[in-house]
Amino acid sequence: MINTLRRVTFGLAVVTSLCVSAYAGELTNSAKKIEDLLAASQPVAAYDVLLEMSDKVWAKLPMKVRNAQYVQEIYSFRRFTPKESAVFKPNETHIIYAEPIGFTYGTTTSGEREAGFRIDFSLSDATGRVILRRSDFLKIDLPLGANNKEVHLNLTVDLTGLPEGQYESHYVIKDKYSEKQDQISLPFAIAK
Numbered sequence: 001m002i003n004t005l006r007r008v009t010f011g012l013a014v015v016t017s018l019c020v021s022a023y024a025g026e027l028t029n030s031a032k033k034i035e036d037l038l039a040a041s042q043p044v045a046a047y048d049v050l051l052e053m054s055d056k057v058w059a060k061l062p063m064k065v066r067n068a069q070y071v072q073e074i075y076s077f078r079r080f081t082p083k084e085s086a087v088f089k090p091n092e093t094h095i096i097y098a099e100p101i102g103f104t105y106g107t108t109t110s111g112e113r114e115a116g117f118r119i120d121f122s123l124s125d126a127t128g129r130v131i132l133r134r135s136d137f138l139k140i141d142l143p144l145g146a147n148n149k150e151v152h153l154n155l156t157v158d159l160t161g162l163p164e165g166q167y168e169s170h171y172v173i174k175d176k177y178s179e180k181q182d183q184i185s186l187p188f189a190i191a192k
Contacts, residue, residue, distance in 0.1 A: 055147055061102030063180035065173055068098040077150040086188040096155040105147055106177035113144040115151055116176025126166040164190045
């Protein structure tokens with residue numbers, strides 16, 4: 001039994017190693033091709049290979065949300081005014097900036113490229129008890145011109161009537177075009 005388990009474990013390690021090596025080799029080959037194209041004064045072709053390589057890496061990523069934070073205002077990707085603290089006045093709107101990566105690209109019924117997200121929301125109090133939960137709280141469909149990777153979400157939440165205290169908001173961000181998802185949690189306080 002132990003020998004069989006060792007053989008299976010060794011076999012899985014070999015298969016995993018071969019898959020990682022093949023993928024790493026593919027990236028190395030693409031990088032070499034980019035260098036060769038640049039050396040041959042073909043920057044447009046080199047850039048096209050770079051985009052192809054980027055799409056291959058992106059497709060293998062799990063979906064993750066990075067740079068999630070409370071902000072005062074959002075202008076565009078990575079351009080926003082941060083909120084100085086996570087303390088909100090009663091009835092103040094919460095604005096959250098978040099950058100999803102590794103999502104799956106989709107196509108609308110009219111044939112346009114897009115990214116789509118469905119967001120579940122829950123709110124817990126200082127003890128960790130969930131006091132509010134909403135499935136598909138937000139639905140966001142972002143039209144894209146291509147496989148854009150500089151995508152940000154603007155999550156605006158109105159918690160009017162929430163009494164003073166310590167809370168934590170939780171967002172499950174689900175990819176519309178795959179089973180990928182990620183969760184972010186942001187603590188905050190309501191105080192006058």
